[in-house]
Amino acid sequence: MPSLLHIQRPRRQRWATLTLLALVATGRAADWQMSLDTRLVTSDAGRSFMDGGLGTSRFDRNDSGVQLGRARLALSAPLGELWSVHLDASVWDDKDRSPLGVTEAYLQFRPYPRAGYRLRVKAGAFYPPISLENRAAGWESPYTLSYSAINTWLGVEVRTIGLEAQLDWLGTRTGHDFDLGLTAGAFGWNEGAGVVLAGNGFMLHDRQTPVFGRVGPPGAGVLPFQQFDGRTGVYAGVEGRYLDRVVLRVLRYDNRADPTKMDTVSGAIAWDTRFNSAGLRVESGTGWTAILQWLDGETSIAPPGLQLAWPFRAQFALLSKRFGRQTLSARYDRFEVDSNVDGGSQRGHAWTAAWLFDADAHWRLALEWLRVRSSSYDRADTGGPPLATETQLQLAVRYAFGSGL
Amino acid sequence: MRPPTRARRHSCAARRAAGALVLLLAALGRAGPVLAATLVIHVQTPDGHALSGAVVTVRPLEGQGKRPAPVHAVMDQVNRAFAPDLLVVPVGSTVAFPNSDSVSHQIYSFSAAKRFQLPLYHGKPYPPVQFDQTGVITLGCNIHDEMLAYLLVTDAPYFGRTDAQGAWSADVVRGRYQVTIWHPRLRDSQADLERELTVGDADRAELTLHLLKSLQPAPIADRPHSWDY
Numbered sequence: 001m002p003s004l005l006h007i008q009r010p011r012r013q014r015w016a017t018l019t020l021l022a023l024v025a026t027g028r029a030a031d032w033q034m035s036l037d038t039r040l041v042t043s044d045a046g047r048s049f050m051d052g053g054l055g056t057s058r059f060d061r062n063d064s065g066v067q068l069g070r071a072r073l074a075l076s077a078p079l080g081e082l083w084s085v086h087l088d089a090s091v092w093d094d095k096d097r098s099p100l101g102v103t104e105a106y107l108q109f110r111p112y113p114r115a116g117y118r119l120r121v122k123a124g125a126f127y128p129p130i131s132l133e134n135r136a137a138g139w140e141s142p143y144t145l146s147y148s149a150i151n152t153w154l155g156v157e158v159r160t161i162g163l164e165a166q167l168d169w170l171g172t173r174t175g176h177d178f179d180l181g182l183t184a185g186a187f188g189w190n191e192g193a194g195v196v197l198a199g200n201g202f203m204l205h206d207r208q209t210p211v212f213g214r215v216g217p218p219g220a221g222v223l224p225f226q227q228f229d230g231r232t233g234v235y236a237g238v239e240g241r242y243l244d245r246v247v248l249r250v251l252r253y254d255n256r257a258d259p260t261k262m263d264t265v266s267g268a269i270a271w272d273t274r275f276n277s278a279g280l281r282v283e284s285g286t287g288w289t290a291i292l293q294w295l296d297g298e299t300s301i302a303p304p305g306l307q308l309a310w311p312f313r314a315q316f317a318l319l320s321k322r323f324g325r326q327t328l329s330a331r332y333d334r335f336e337v338d339s340n341v342d343g344g345s346q347r348g349h350a351w352t353a354a355w356l357f358d359a360d361a362h363w364r365l366a367l368e369w370l371r372v373r374s375s376s377y378d379r380a381d382t383g384g385p386p387l388a389t390e391t392q393l394q395l396a397v398r399y400a401f402g403s404g405l
Numbered sequence: 406m407r408p409p410t411r412a413r414r415h416s417c418a419a420r421r422a423a424g425a426l427v428l429l430l431a432a433l434g435r436a437g438p439v440l441a442a443t444l445v446i447h448v449q450t451p452d453g454h455a456l457s458g459a460v461v462t463v464r465p466l467e468g469q470g471k472r473p474a475p476v477h478a479v480m481d482q483v484n485r486a487f488a489p490d491l492l493v494v495p496v497g498s499t500v501a502f503p504n505s506d507s508v509s510h511q512i513y514s515f516s517a518a519k520r521f522q523l524p525l526y527h528g529k530p531y532p533p534v535q536f537d538q539t540g541v542i543t544l545g546c547n548i549h550d551e552m553l554a555y556l557l558v559t560d561a562p563y564f565g566r567t568d569a570q571g572a573w574s575a576d577v578v579r580g581r582y583q584v585t586i587w588h589p590r591l592r593d594s595q596a597d598l599e600r601e602l603t604v605g606d607a608d609r610a611e612l613t614l615h616l617l618k619s620l621q622p623a624p625i626a627d628r629p630h631s632w633d634y
Contacts (some may be wrong), residue, residue, distance in 0.1 A: 031508055032465060078509065078525055081511075081524045081525060088443045101512055110547055110548070112511075112513045112515075112522050112547055113513065113515050113545070114515055115545070116515065116516055135632045136629075136631060136632055137631045142629070142632060173515075173543050173545060173553070174543070177592075177621060242549070243621060243622065243624075244624050244628075245625070247621065283625055283628075285622055285623060285626075287623055287627070322627070324627075358629075403508070
C-alpha cells in the first residue's frame with residue numbers, strides 16, 4: 001500500500017495546486033469562504049476509527065479537551081457564462097495521508113432553464129444527492145454537529161468521482177405546486193465503498209474522508225476511493241418537491257464492483273456495494289423541520305474460495321425547531337450490519353440533541369450531546385464486551401469569513 | 406372631443422349656462438359617462454380575511470380605454486432576493502435589473518410573454534429590458550435557485566395592488582368593466598376570478614372578490630441562503 005501512496009501523492013498535489021491557481025487567476029469573480037471550527041470535547045467512547053478503533057463517535061476518551069473540528073476553505077468561480085468550478089478543502093487534524101484534503105472538487109454545467117425544464121451536469125468529485133440533512137456549506141448539517149449514521153457513512157465512503165446529470169421539471173415556476181427531478185450518475189474510484197461499514201459498522205460523526213484519503217491510521221487504515229476493477233458504478237434517483245416545504249428523494253446506488261478483484265499493488269479487495277435510499281424532509285413556515293431517511297443495502301467481497309456479505313440498514317428521524325438565530329434539534333438513529341462472517345455484525349441506536357446559535361454571519365456556537373448504544377462482535381473480538389454505551393459532549397465555536405458573508 | 410369644439414362657437418353666456426347645467430347634473434348624480442367615479446375592489450381569502458398584495462387589473466368592456474403610459478421600473482437584487490419580488494407595469498415599459506449584492510446573479514425568464522437572460526453580473530452592466538407583451542413573467546436566478554420574482558405586464562388602463570386592508574381603489578370613467586385578480590400564490594384559475602361590473606350613476610362602485618381556494622403557503626422567509634433548499 002505505501003508504494004501506491006507515494007506514486008500518487010505528488011501528482012495529486014500538483015493537480016490541487018493547479019486548480020487553486022486557476023481559481024485565484026479568475027480573480028474577483030470567485031466566491032470564497034474560510035472557516036475554523038474548534039471544539040471542547042468530553043467523551044467516554046472507545047478508540048476512534050481514525051486511530052484504528054471501533055468507537056462510534058469521532059472523539060474517544062483520549063480526545064477529551066480542545067480539538068480542531070474542521071478548518072475549511074471553499075472556492076467557487078464561474079468559467080464563462082454556463083460553467084463553474086467548485087472546490088472544498090479541509091484540515092481535520094487527524095491521521096489522514098495529507099493534512100489538507102479535498103472533500104469535493106467539480107465542474108458544473110448550468111444551462112439556462114428552458115420551457116420549464118432545467119439541466120445540471122457535474123463532473124469531478126462530489127456527493128450524490130442522498131442526504132437531506134447535510135444541506136449547509138461544506139456538506140455540514142445545520143441541525144447537529146455529528147451527522148446521522150446514514151450520512152456519516154456517506155461522508156466516509158461514498159463520493160461520486162465521475163459524472164452526474166440532473167433534469168428538473170420546474171412546476172413551481174409554471175403555476176404548479178410541485179417540482180420533479182431525475183438524477184443519474186456514473187463514477188469510478190469506488191472499490192473501497194463498504195470496507196469501513198464491514199470493518200467498523202455505522203458511526204455518528206462529522207469527519208468526511210477527503211477524496212483519495214485514508215480512513216484510519218497509517219499502516220492499518222483503508223482507502224475508500226480506489227479504482228482497479230475497471231467497472232463503472234451507477235446511481236439513479238428521483239426527487240419530488242412540494243413548493244419549498246417538502247422534499248422526497250429516492251435513489252438506487254450500485255458501485256458494480258467486481259468482488260473477485262484484488263489490487264495487486266495494495267492488496268485491497270473490491271467491495272461490491274449496492275443500496276436503496278429514501279428520504280423525506282418537511283419544513284413549516286414556523287421554523288419546524290422534520291427529516292426521515294432510510295437506507296438498505298449490502299456490501300460483499302468474494303476473494304478466492306470465499307463469499308462474504310454484509311447486509312446493512314439504517315434509519316433516522318430528526319426533529320428541529322428554529323427560534324430566530326437558535327436551532328434546537330433531536331435525532332434518533334437505528335442501524336444494523338449483519339454478516340455471514342463470524343463476528344462481523346453490529347446493531348445499535350443513538351440519540352443526539354443539539355443547540356446551535358448563529359450569533360451573526362461569522363460566529364456560530366454549538367452544543368451537542370450524543371449517546372450511542374451498540375453491540376459489535378468485532379468489539380468482542382478485540383477483547384472487550386460486545387455491548388457499549390458511548391457518550392460524547394461537544395461545545396463548538398466556529399468563525400467563518402469570505403466573499404459571500 | 407367634439408362638444409368642446411362646438412362649444413367654442415357658442416357665445417360666452419351660452420357657455421356659462423352649459424357649464425352651470427353640467428355642474429347641476431353632476432350635483433344631482435346624473436353626469437354624462439365621461440365623468441369619473443371611484444371604483445373600490447376588495448379581495449378576500451376563502452375564509453374572509455383581507456388579502457393584501459393582490460394585483461387588480463380593470464379593463465373597459467366597451468371601447469379601448471386609454472392605454473397606460475409605459476414606465477421605467479427597477480427590480481433590484483439585494484441579499485439574494487429580488488426587491489421588489491413583484492412588479493406590475495404597463496405594456497411597453499422597461500425594467501432595470503441592477504445587482505446590489507456582492508455575489509453574481511444570472512437572471513432569466515422562460516415565460517412566454519418574454520424570454521430573456523442576463524449573464525453573470527454585479528452592479529448594472531445591462532440596459533433595462535423592455536416588455537412588449539402582456540402576461541405574467543416568472544424570473545429566476547440560474548445560480549441561486551431559491552430566488553424568485555414576478556413581473557405582470559398589463560394593457561389595462563387601471564391596475565394596482567390591494568393594500569393591507571385588502572382594498573384597491575381608482576377613479577374610473579363610468580362604464581362597464583372587467584375586473585381580474587392575480588397573485589403569485591394563487592391556486593384559483595384566472596377565469597374563476599374575473600368579474601364584470603358596471604360603474605353607473607353612483608359616485609362610488611364597490612366589488613368584493615372572494616378567492617375560491619386558499620393561497621399556496623408563503624415561501625419560508627428566514628431560511629439561510631447557504632442551505633440547499
